[in-house]
Amino acid sequence: MKEELTCITCPLGCRLVAERGEDGSLAVSGNRCPRGAAYAREELLAPKRVVTATCRIAPASGTRRDEAAPRRVPVKTSAPFPKERVPELLAEIYRLELALPVARGAVLLADALGSGVDLVATRSVE
Amino acid sequence: MRELRYDAVVVGGGAAGMAAALALDSRGKSCAVVDREPSLGGILLQCVHNGFGLIEFDEELTGPEFAERFAARLADSRIATFLGATVLEIAEEGEEKLVFCVSPSLGGLRIRARAVVLAMGCRERNRGNIRIPGTRPAGVYTAGLAQRLVNIEGYVPGKDVVVVGSGDIGLIMARRMSWIGCKVHAAVEILPYPSGLARNIVQCLRDFSIPLYLSHLTTSVYGRDRVEGVEVAPIEDGALQPEKSFRIPCDTVLLSVGLVPENELSKGAGIELNPTTGGPIVDSTLMTSRGGIFACGNVLHVHDLVDYVAEEARRAGLFAADWLEGRRPRKELRVKVGPNLRYVAPGKVDPSRENKLYMRTMIVKNEALFEARLDNAVVKSVKKAHIQPSEMLSLSLGPAELERARPDSMLELSIQ
Ligand SMILES: Cc1cc2nc3c(=O)[nH]c(=O)nc-3n(C[C@H](O)[C@H](O)[C@H](O)COP(=O)(O)OP(=O)(O)OC[C@H]3O[C@@H](n4cnc5c(N)ncnc54)[C@H](O)[C@@H]3O)c2cc1C
Ligand code: SF4
Numbered sequence: 001m002k003e004e005l006t007c008i009t010c011p012l013g014c015r016l017v018a019e020r021g022e023d024g025s026l027a028v029s030g031n032r033c034p035r036g037a038a039y040a041r042e043e044l045l046a047p048k049r050v051v052t053a054t055c056r057i058a059p060a061s062g063t064r065r066d067e068a069a070p071r072r073v074p075v076k077t078s079a080p081f082p083k084e085r086v087p088e089l090l091a092e093i094y095r096l097e098l099a100l101p102v103a104r105g106a107v108l109l110a111d112a113l114g115s116g117v118d119l120v121a122t123r124s125v126e
Numbered sequence: 127m128r129e130l131r132y133d134a135v136v137v138g139g140g141a142a143g144m145a146a147a148l149a150l151d152s153r154g155k156s157c158a159v160v161d162r163e164p165s166l167g168g169i170l171l172q173c174v175h176n177g178f179g180l181i182e183f184d185e186e187l188t189g190p191e192f193a194e195r196f197a198a199r200l201a202d203s204r205i206a207t208f209l210g211a212t213v214l215e216i217a218e219e220g221e222e223k224l225v226f227c228v229s230p231s232l233g234g235l236r237i238r239a240r241a242v243v244l245a246m247g248c249r250e251r252n253r254g255n256i257r258i259p260g261t262r263p264a265g266v267y268t269a270g271l272a273q274r275l276v277n278i279e280g281y282v283p284g285k286d287v288v289v290v291g292s293g294d295i296g297l298i299m300a301r302r303m304s305w306i307g308c309k310v311h312a313a314v315e316i317l318p319y320p321s322g323l324a325r326n327i328v329q330c331l332r333d334f335s336i337p338l339y340l341s342h343l344t345t346s347v348y349g350r351d352r353v354e355g356v357e358v359a360p361i362e363d364g365a366l367q368p369e370k371s372f373r374i375p376c377d378t379v380l381l382s383v384g385l386v387p388e389n390e391l392s393k394g395a396g397i398e399l400n401p402t403t404g405g406p407i408v409d410s411t412l413m414t415s416r417g418g419i420f421a422c423g424n425v426l427h428v429h430d431l432v433d434y435v436a437e438e439a440r441r442a443g444l445f446a447a448d449w450l451e452g453r454r455p456r457k458e459l460r461v462k463v464g465p466n467l468r469y470v471a472p473g474k475v476d477p478s479r480e481n482k483l484y485m486r487t488m489i490v491k492n493e494a495l496f497e498a499r500l501d502n503a504v505v506k507s508v509k510k511a512h513i514q515p516s517e518m519l520s521l522s523l524g525p526a527e528l529e530r531a532r533p534d535s536m537l538e539l540s541i542q
Contacts, residue, residue, distance in 0.1 A: 006324055012492070012512045013324035049329065052175045052188055053305060054277050068164040068210070071280040074174035074190050083333070090305055104194055122174065123190035 005043060007036040016040045048080035051089055055108065057125070058097040073102050073125050078118040089113060101126045127234040132156045132206065133450055134241040135225045137213045137391065140168020141432045142423020142439040143245035144196040149443025150243075151203045155450055158237055159205060160227050162212040166200065167193030168247055169424075170432065172274045175298050181433035192432060211235065216242060216395040216419070223418060241418045241446040244392060244406070245439060248385040248424035250295075258290070260346035265353035269295040269382040276302055284378025288356050289313040290344045292320040292327075294430070294516075296382020301330035303380075311374050314339045314358050319490055321516045345371060353377055385428045395419065402469045403427040410458050410476040411445035412438070420446045427471045427484065430518055434484065441482065459531055464499075464540030468515070475537065477528035483521050487541050490514045495542045498523055501535050513541065 007014045016030045018040045026044065028037040042048070054072035081089060089112055096108060102121045109119035134150050136143045139161030150157040165171060170178065173189030180186055183195065200207060211229035218224070225237040250268040267275070267283055273295065275281045287303050289296040292315040300310045313331060318341045320327050331338055341361045345368070348354055356379060359371035387405040389397075398407045398415040405426040406414040413420050422442035423435045448454070455476040461483065463470050468486045475481040487494075494513045498506040498521065505527040513519065521539065528537070 006328055008323075008325040008328050011324065011514075011517060049333070050176050050186075051305075054174060054280065056280070070171075070278045072277060074188060074277065076174075076176060076188055086305075104191060122188040123171070124194060 003044060005040060007031060007039050009035045009039050018044055020044075047083040049083050049086060050077055050080050051086055051093075052076045052122070053090060053093045055093060055096045055098050058099050070123070070125055073098050074122045075108060075119055076122050077112065078120050079116075081112070081115055081117050085113060085115065089115075089119075093119065127236050128232065129236045129238065130158070130206075131238040132158045133239060134158075134243060134446055135160065135223070135237050135239040136243045136245055136443075137216070137225065138168065138245035138247055138423070138425065139163070139166040139207065139209070140245060140247050140423065141170055141192070141196065141435045142247070142425070142442075143168070143243070144193075144200055145436040145439035146243045146245055146420075146422055146443035146446070147205045148196070148199055148203065149440045150447055151205050153444065153447035155241075155447050157205050158208060158239075159200070160208045160211050160213055160225070160237070162210065164210050165193075166197040166207065166209070169270070172270070172277045173298075174277045175302070178432050181431070182436050189432075196436075208232070208235070213391060216391060218395075218416070241420065241450055243439075243442055243446055244414070244419065244421040244425050245423050245442075246388045246391060246425040248387045248428050250381070251384045251386060252381060258344055258347055260348050260357075261350065263347070263349040263351055263353045265349070265377055266347060266379045266381065269293070269299045269380045272299055272378075272380050273302070276306065282306060282308070284353075284376075285309065286311060286376040287378045287380060288374050288376040289380045289382055290356070291315060291382035291384070292317075292322050292338065292340075293382040293384060294322040294326050296380055297322045297326035297330040299380055299382070300336055301334065304334040304336070308378075310334065310336045311376055312337050312339055312358075314342050314344050314356070314374075316343050316361070317341070319514070323516070347379055348373075349377075353379055385424065387425045387428065389425065392421070392425070400469065400473070403471060405471070408472045408474075410455055410472055410474040410481060411448065412442040412472055413445065413449065418446075418449055420449075427469065427486075429484075430516060434518060434520070437482070438484065457531075457533065459528065459535055459537050462536055462538040464497075464538040466541035467539060470539055475523055475528065477531045478525060480522055480524035483523065483539070485519050485521070485539065486515055487513050487519060488515055489541065491541075496521065497540050497542065498527060499538045499540070500528065500531060510541075 028040045104124045133155040134157045136159045170189035170193040178192040211227040215226045227235045287310045355375040406421045422439040458474045470485040494510045496508040
């Protein structure tokens with residue numbers, strides 16, 4: 001089976017063709033450099049994404065806050081996260097209600113969904 | 127009115143303003159940063175996605191993380207910050223500049239300084255700028271405004287979205303809207319190629335099976351009170367094909383059709399602007415047509431990477447420090463914008479030192495040749511594997527290339 005994809009490792013954006021052999025091997029062509037083959041392998045066999053989102057702040061948290069203060073806390077996964085489980089992770093993220101203050105780098109979900117990846121705050125919010 | 131005095135005032139506390147202020151501080155100049163928002167960071171604070179800082183910090187950060195790292199350096203310095211304070215006017219009085227600010231907590235404030243660094247960033251082109259006909263229903267937002275609503279204010283502008291344009295902010299917002307449970311039906315681009323990065327096309331559109339219509343014009347937005355959809359028609363061989371037009375129903379339209387430097391203040395100060403970039407015309411020291419007023423970051427020309435913004439702003443801060451010490455270039459050469467380039471910033475170089483120039487091309491090409499010629503002799507040439515208008519190019523030129531320059535020499539940059 002042939003699959004086409006665009007390498008995003010550098011701005012050249014090579015068009016890659018990957019062919020899966022009977023034995024599960026993957027032959028990649030169209031790449032101008034070896035990074036393209038590595039990209040195709042990861043993207044087809046175990047795609048991952050860094051997930052960024054924002055979380056709700058618990059209503060009672062932080063006594064009267066400035067009107068201009070942010071109403072969401074931005075978050076990210078500490079490393080790329082398995083792509084097919086992103087919707088599940090997002091559901092977890094949107095269930096969170098954070099008590100203030102939150103410090104940048106604070107771990108909000110440790111080992112999220114057993115992936116080995118943490119969810120961390122990316123901004124300090126008081 | 128309260129009055130304060132510093133060596134320099136930086137207008138805007140985004141990446142550019144913070145980097146410029148830190149450079150001034152490193153040279154022992156007293157300096158104040160004024161920003162109308164309640165926190166330092168500028169546009170970075172709403173860019174919660176990652177992809178910032180690969181050059182500056184050698185790691186991939188989100189916008190708020192990048193902003194906080196710089197803000198922490200300011201907190202450790204002697205730099206004064208005035209937040210929630212809007213600069214209304216920059217005037218001159220003899221050797222000094224007067225920067226007028228207002229804020230709800232301070233009221234009116236006048237800051238005197240011998241140097242000013244402009245770092246006001248840019249704003250988005252809106253519907254009026256690109257003239258999409260149709261009704262004027264609610265539900266049309268610029269992508270950056272939607273980004274602020276969603277990421278900072280926690281407000282979801284709609285459920286069924288069409289993105290007009292394919293700039294990076296629009297692509298990033300297509301993913302953000304998808305991740306918060308909205309349906310993004312299409313991105314519509316007038317040009318035959320996307321204006322955003324390949325990585326964003328893959329991770330923000332294809333990951334969600336969002337169709338990208340290239341060479342398609344958004345001919346109208348329709349709906350009475352609320353947007354009900356857009357009408358789109360293909361462009362074939364340069365001609366619009368109205369009979370092939372079709373409708374995409376949606377309740378929200380996000381415009382991602384470009385950015386323009388924010389220069390109302392500069393105009394008020396009598397600073398000359400470059401019609402191509404929309405930013406001030408600057409010399410080899412990033413100084414505008416008004417002596418002692420410098421510009422950097424998106425207010426000078428629109429950058430795609432914050433790392434370049436910080437690099438340029440640091441130079442602007444150092445040049446402002448030079449000015450305060452009475453040091454000016456002895457000789458400058460004008461840079462001519464040659465074939466296939468849209469602009470070069472700054473528009474002058476100082477042949478006695480290294481100069482970093484940023485520029486944009488107008489063409490998409492693989493295996494391009496980037497050349498600098500001094501009086502028609504090639505002094506530097508660089509091969510580029512790939513160039514496109516959405517990716518800013520840079521080039522360094524110094525004494526090695528420019529030593530033979532005469533006062534009337536011409537330096538031309540071009541792409542072949
Ligand atoms: C929406 C968007 C998405 C981006 N995504 C990426 C990305 O993924 N990766 C990347 O590397 N780069 C990205 N960039 C580019 C990069 O982040 C920006 O170019 C950079 O942060 C701009 O910095 P700046 O300081 O020039 O402007 P800004 O951050 O806009 O700062 C300008 C500041 O000036 C203040 N100001 C303006 N006028 C006044 C006034 N009259 N008085 C007081 N204060 C004033 C504003 O409040 C603001 O804080 C993005 C840019 C935008 C616009
Ligand atoms: S294959 Fe190599 S050259 Fe081609 S886009 Fe990927 S990283 Fe760049």
